[in-house]
Amino acid sequence: MALIVQKFGGSSVADAVRVRNVAKIITDTYKAGNAVIAVVSAQGDTTDDLIDKAAELNPNPSKREMDVLLSAGEQMSASLMAMAIEQIGCPVVSLLGWQAGFQTSSGYGLARIRTIDTERMTRELDQKRIIIVAGFQGLCKYGDITTFGRGGSDTTAVAIAAVMHADKCQIFTDVDGVYTADPRKIKNAQKLSEITYDEMLELATLGAQVLNNRSVEMAKKYNVELEVLTSFQYGASPIDKMLLSEEQLAALTNTTTGRAGTIVKETVKMEKMLVRGVTKDNDAARISIVGVKDVPGVAFRVFSKLAAKNINVDIILQSVGHAGVQDISFTVSEANAAPVRALLENDFETVLVDTGVSKISVVGAGMETHPGTAAKMFEALYSEDINIQMIATSEIKISVLIDQADADKAVAAVHAAFFGKE
Amino acid sequence: MALIVQKFGGSSVADAVRVRNVAKIITDTYKAGNAVIAVVSAQGDTTDDLIDKAAELNPNPSKREMDVLLSAGEQMSASLMAMAIEQIGCPVVSLLGWQAGFQTSSGYGLARIRTIDTERMTRELDQKRIIIVAGFQGLCKYGDITTFGRGGSDTTAVAIAAVMHADKCQIFTDVDGVYTADPRKIKNAQKLSEITYDEMLELATLGAQVLNNRSVEMAKKYNVELEVLTSFQYGASPIDKMLLSEEQLAALTNTTTGRAGTIVKETVKMEKMLVRGVTKDNDAARISIVGVKDVPGVAFRVFSKLAAKNINVDIILQSVGHAGVQDISFTVSEANAAPVRALLENDFETVLVDTGVSKISVVGAGMETHPGTAAKMFEALYSEDINIQMIATSEIKISVLIDQADADKAVAAVHAAFFGKE
Numbered sequence: 001m002a003l004i005v006q007k008f009g010g011s012s013v014a015d016a017v018r019v020r021n022v023a024k025i026i027t028d029t030y031k032a033g034n035a036v037i038a039v040v041s042a043q044g045d046t047t048d049d050l051i052d053k054a055a056e057l058n059p060n061p062s063k064r065e066m067d068v069l070l071s072a073g074e075q076m077s078a079s080l081m082a083m084a085i086e087q088i089g090c091p092v093v094s095l096l097g098w099q100a101g102f103q104t105s106s107g108y109g110l111a112r113i114r115t116i117d118t119e120r121m122t123r124e125l126d127q128k129r130i131i132i133v134a135g136f137q138g139l140c141k142y143g144d145i146t147t148f149g150r151g152g153s154d155t156t157a158v159a160i161a162a163v164m165h166a167d168k169c170q171i172f173t174d175v176d177g178v179y180t181a182d183p184r185k186i187k188n189a190q191k192l193s194e195i196t197y198d199e200m201l202e203l204a205t206l207g208a209q210v211l212n213n214r215s216v217e218m219a220k221k222y223n224v225e226l227e228v229l230t231s232f233q234y235g236a237s238p239i240d241k242m243l244l245s246e247e248q249l250a251a252l253t254n255t256t257t258g259r260a261g262t263i264v265k266e267t268v269k270m271e272k273m274l275v276r277g278v279t280k281d282n283d284a285a286r287i288s289i290v291g292v293k294d295v296p297g298v299a300f301r302v303f304s305k306l307a308a309k310n311i312n313v314d315i316i317l318q319s320v321g322h323a324g325v326q327d328i329s330f331t332v333s334e335a336n337a338a339p340v341r342a343l344l345e346n347d348f349e350t351v352l353v354d355t356g357v358s359k360i361s362v363v364g365a366g367m368e369t370h371p372g373t374a375a376k377m378f379e380a381l382y383s384e385d386i387n388i389q390m391i392a393t394s395e396i397k398i399s400v401l402i403d404q405a406d407a408d409k410a411v412a413a414v415h416a417a418f419f420g421k422e
Numbered sequence: 423m424a425l426i427v428q429k430f431g432g433s434s435v436a437d438a439v440r441v442r443n444v445a446k447i448i449t450d451t452y453k454a455g456n457a458v459i460a461v462v463s464a465q466g467d468t469t470d471d472l473i474d475k476a477a478e479l480n481p482n483p484s485k486r487e488m489d490v491l492l493s494a495g496e497q498m499s500a501s502l503m504a505m506a507i508e509q510i511g512c513p514v515v516s517l518l519g520w521q522a523g524f525q526t527s528s529g530y531g532l533a534r535i536r537t538i539d540t541e542r543m544t545r546e547l548d549q550k551r552i553i554i555v556a557g558f559q560g561l562c563k564y565g566d567i568t569t570f571g572r573g574g575s576d577t578t579a580v581a582i583a584a585v586m587h588a589d590k591c592q593i594f595t596d597v598d599g600v601y602t603a604d605p606r607k608i609k610n611a612q613k614l615s616e617i618t619y620d621e622m623l624e625l626a627t628l629g630a631q632v633l634n635n636r637s638v639e640m641a642k643k644y645n646v647e648l649e650v651l652t653s654f655q656y657g658a659s660p661i662d663k664m665l666l667s668e669e670q671l672a673a674l675t676n677t678t679t680g681r682a683g684t685i686v687k688e689t690v691k692m693e694k695m696l697v698r699g700v701t702k703d704n705d706a707a708r709i710s711i712v713g714v715k716d717v718p719g720v721a722f723r724v725f726s727k728l729a730a731k732n733i734n735v736d737i738i739l740q741s742v743g744h745a746g747v748q749d750i751s752f753t754v755s756e757a758n759a760a761p762v763r764a765l766l767e768n769d770f771e772t773v774l775v776d777t778g779v780s781k782i783s784v785v786g787a788g789m790e791t792h793p794g795t796a797a798k799m800f801e802a803l804y805s806e807d808i809n810i811q812m813i814a815t816s817e818i819k820i821s822v823l824i825d826q827a828d829a830d831k832a833v834a835a836v837h838a839a840f841f842g843k844e
């Protein structure tokens with residue numbers, strides 16, 4: 001008997017039709033002879049609605065009370081899912097984060113998991129019960145409810161899979177796997193059957209938000225095999241059918257085993273693929289400090305200031321100095337653009353901020369042994385007359401900063417270069 | 423320094439305006455130098471909405487899962503109230519039932535409080551924090567969330583007042599006290615300044631649903647002084663003003679001390695009042711078993727059957743037998759009418775069910791020493807040509823069963839007889 005952990009996001013459980021659909025996925029897995037622990041997020045827009053309700057009363061509520069409020073979303077979702085499973089006739093119990101044994105730091109709103117006491121979950125599995133765990137929540141040493149931040153239900157699922165030594169952790173989302181590019185934009189985007197943790201991390205960082213980053217890191221650390229797949233096709237309810245294109249429906253089969261998602265694990269077959277995917281990230285701002293005196297310590301002065309404010313810097317480019325001056329450019333997230341300008345404009349004469357940029361990246365463990373990858377990417381951009389503002393590379397990715405207006409064209413060109421034309 | 427427990431029902435915290443209004447009541451009480459523990463119900467229709475959501479998935483969900491679901495309503499309400507109080511600038515912490523130390527039986531949906539571990543509440547009060555407790559919920563020995571049933575937040579408040587030895591337990595509702603009759607129907611209904619626990623219990627049973635019965639019983643047992651008052655006038659927001667008539671607004675003053683509610687305690691001044699109130703209860707059905715053989719054991723046969731099904735019987739009337747047969751009549755709640763008919767119609771030839779009846783009662787500890795009370799009541803009904811079908815009396819109440827069509831006229835006539843004409 002295998003132990004399978006399944007996680008269903010907010011859109012997968014948004015209404016009664018979808019809850020029933022997910023209940024069928026869970027009970028089918030159970031009836032096939034598996035032990036099942038399913039982690040659920042709050043339904044649909046519940047979390048956003050609760051945040052709005054809080055804001056109406058207090059523009060700056062304490063994180064402790066926000067955690068009490070928001071954790072109720074997963075609580076409702078978990079109990080409703082349990083009721084839907086009762087209706088199907090399988091034994092089931094819902095557990096809140098603290099009942100499932102999640103002990104966390106007291107960093108309200110962004111708590112880290114300290115330990116998981118598996119006693120209750122083990123006992124319920126021994127009773128042959130399906131367990132529904134309210135995602136994204138735990139209890140700190142002060143006896144207070146804590147939450148893990150957005151995407152925290154992924155973390156709950158992976159942590160349970162790790163600590164319970166589950167055979168597999170299935171993450172059900174509104175997409176049916178990880179693609180070489182956004183399938184809504186690039187028609188011949190290809191679904192990957194396998195991908196490494198590191199590639200998945202780069203793709204997540206670069207804007208392909210299929211899996212929460214912390215959960216991938218945790219899966220890598222504890223070697224939990226992840227599978228990304230969709231809950232929407234399952235059972236093919238009339239509403240589900242409305243949500244998917246005919247091609248998507250045709251491409252999918254209708255059984256648990258038949259629905260091929262994307263497996264995330266340590267090493268994967270190469271499949272002759274140099275790159276795993278092409279991503280676009282518009283959440284970038286380019287900061288340029290122009291005409292800085294070319295003396296030692298300038299870069300240190302800039303980046304230590306940002307580090308002190310906990311501002312992440314991505315690509316950094318320092319021009320070769322001439323005539324005693326140089327330029328320093330770097331990128332931050334758009335939300336950090338204004339704070340960075342405020343931090344630096346007293347120290348430097350000319351600080352330019354450009355939020356109209358986009359970061360295009362290719363990711364793939366294969367590329368490190370294929371020096372032609374960068375050239376192929378740059379050629380694709382050049383052939384579309386797209387100007388590259390900055391370049392950054394790591395072992396498994398190449399990123400370029402370009403004008404945001406060119407972004408979609410750039411993704412299409414680069415994707416075509418690696419995966420063929422549409 | 424006094425310790426005051428306050429309880430706010432669902433309509434008192436139904437939206438942001440009312441939550442802010444209640445936050446002001448709580449913080450004003452705190453700023454006046456009191457320690458405050460406030461118990462809140464779920465907002466407005468939250469509980470009903472959650473019940474509907476559950477019913478959509480499962481017409482007969484387990485009570486355990488319903489408790490997980492419904493307790494989230496009070497959880498959200500408590501955290502939102504804490505945020506509103508933070509916004510005012512007072513130290514505050516919300517506690518769920520289990521955090522406040524409520525240990526209960528495992529009778530999901532209708533759990534009884536076993537003990538209350540006061541350690542956390544005492545610690546929070548020592549820190550000079552206002553405590554907001556999520557009402558109606560606790561934890562059973564299996565580590566599961568339980569709820570106390572409808573009106574359970576009253577029980578939470580009284581239990582806290584008892585165990586924390588509070589100086590007063592204030593129950594804020596959508597009425598501003600206990601009246602001699604329904605003030606929406608009887609214009610000169612008078613607000614009682616004081617009433618005994620027993621009178622309150624009779625009034626509650628008889629349909630004047632100001633306070634939950636269990637909470638009054640508990641208050642009596644632990645001698646907790648209750649005060650019934652309204653939260654709506656306080657602060658007199660535009661919305662509150664829309665909810666109350668001008669007379670009600672004028673009759674109320676605008677400070678905590680000035681707003682006179684009704685005090686519920688063991689013994690009260692007599693105030694020359696024979697009766698405390700006149701109530702109407704339409705939730706009654708009259709069952710008549712006609713032409714029963716006049717032999718011993720018939721009544722036993724009927725009522726033991728009902729007792730076995732846990733069906734409460736209220737007024738019982740057995741006719742004097744003649745010609746070897748007699749009639750037995752009794753009342754049950756309307757919901758029980760059909761089950762009772764089903765239980766009895768195989769055993770008896772003629773079982774008549776009339777749900778078009780109403781029970782009119784006068785309640786008052788004064789009446790036991792004034793034999794004229796019943797006569798006065800019957801005279802008032804006779805003068806309006808209202809036929810009395812059944813009569814029941816106790817030390818502090820007289821109830822009559824009449825045609826439901828006459829009910830409002832009957833209440834007006836009886837109220838006028840005891841409290842004067844409008």
